[in-house]
Amino acid sequence: MYYSVLDLEANARRHRTNKPTEIVEISAFKLDSKTLKVFGEFCSLVKPSTFISTYTETLTGISFKTVQDAPTFPKMLG
Secondary structure (H helix, E strand, O other), rough: EEEEEEEEEEEEOOOOOOOOOOOEEEEEEEEOOOOOOOOEEEEEEEOOOOOOOHHHHHHHHOOHHHHHHOOOHHHHHH
């Protein structure tokens, strides 16, 4: 049996707004359930359609400059 571990970083805002919250990084790992050995991994930055908030940049260290050459979410999914 295996575990799948998914980690998402989103372009969040400190306060609720009408601006979209988008994924800016996605990571996934496949682990053996007995040994927790990693059998596969995936990680990709994702370019959002809007600017990255200061709150997100402070929280994650991901800036718009970091993701400017990253694929958009639809392109990242292939």
